[in-house]
Amino acid sequence: MVQLRPDADDVGDEPTTFGVWSGDRRVATLVAQVNASASALEVTVADPVHATLTECGDLLHAVVTRARDIAARQVEVTTVDPLLRQAAVRAGFERTLRGPLRCRADGTTVPSPPAPDSADPPGPADAGQMAATLASLTGVGVVVVPASSWISRMARGAVAGFAGMVKCSVDPQDGGRALALTVPNRSDVILESVALTVDIALGVRRRFGSAIDHLRTVSFDHSSHGLKGGRYAGEAHANASIISLNASYVLALVLDEDRRNRPAVPGRDLAFLPPAFTGLERTAAHELWHQIEATFEARRYGASIEFRRRLGAHLGVETLEHAIRGREHDAPAPWRAAQRRLVDEVSDYGGSLPGEATAEMFEQWWCPVRQLSPVVRHFGELVDEYFPAPG
Ligand SMILES: [Zn+2]
16 A cells, blocks of 8 residues: 655645655655645646556555545646556546546545556457547547458567557548557557557657658557667667557556566655656657658758758757767867767767767657757757748
């Protein structure tokens, strides 16, 4: 069982910060306050969340119990944590994509924590139900593609690293071409996370039009060694019109296992507000940029060189390549300074290769979780100039 314990210095104050404790482990931090009309308990869960699936269920149960204790009629939970959201859906909370989770607290039942079922292997998903849920979450058309029509081209599962895969066709309903979506055929797939990814892919396609019109498939799989081993979050197969995302990101039992094997350290977490985007959405944006950039280089080579030169100029070097080579021990001082800016303002990974620098910048620009750094802001201006928004 988990317990909500107010952080000592906050007792009596509104809003109140609580540590969520499972034994001697602090598995989450949340801020709770009653809304103006005293009808709802509003809870914001800080990231990261370390709670397992069972602990997530217990956490929600504790929150609803607290709401009843103070006679609030409704509970509203804001979080981007996929496992906590999955537990909430299983406990009967209502949700919309990226919206808060809502549940009545004045009814006769308090959502009970889901039974710990992680020991059981997941059964196959109901593919039709999966497509219907994805359609309702994304607001576009999603239908299952019967296996017979595509199985001959792809020995199902063998390529993807899973025993079975479900393939769906996503109709963006904006005149654009359908997108194929493949996910493992398992009952623990977190459909909300899949829906978020579809939403990002369709949003990027609408904004970038012909620059990414070759994208045909978004796949959640373990098709490569790197994805299976968890080394890579995603892969954009060059010119292969497919982005593969690590299926482990969307499998509740894998995330649960991961949290059970990496217990949270006791003590107080830094309470970050929940970011606006999940790691999965950011990864999807990153991979989508690789696709856009590959087309950019193939179709508009001169412009793509100019783009990197202008990015480099912002960093005080001739071209982005020099900022990357600033890692070399004998690099000129301006190159080294530009490398430091890439690492500080983008990420370590963004300092490793020119294509990763731009992919990391795109990720931060498309899915901002903090104020944009100067170089990322400049990147966004260049993107708007080289890829004007439609209409
Ligand atoms: Zn990359």
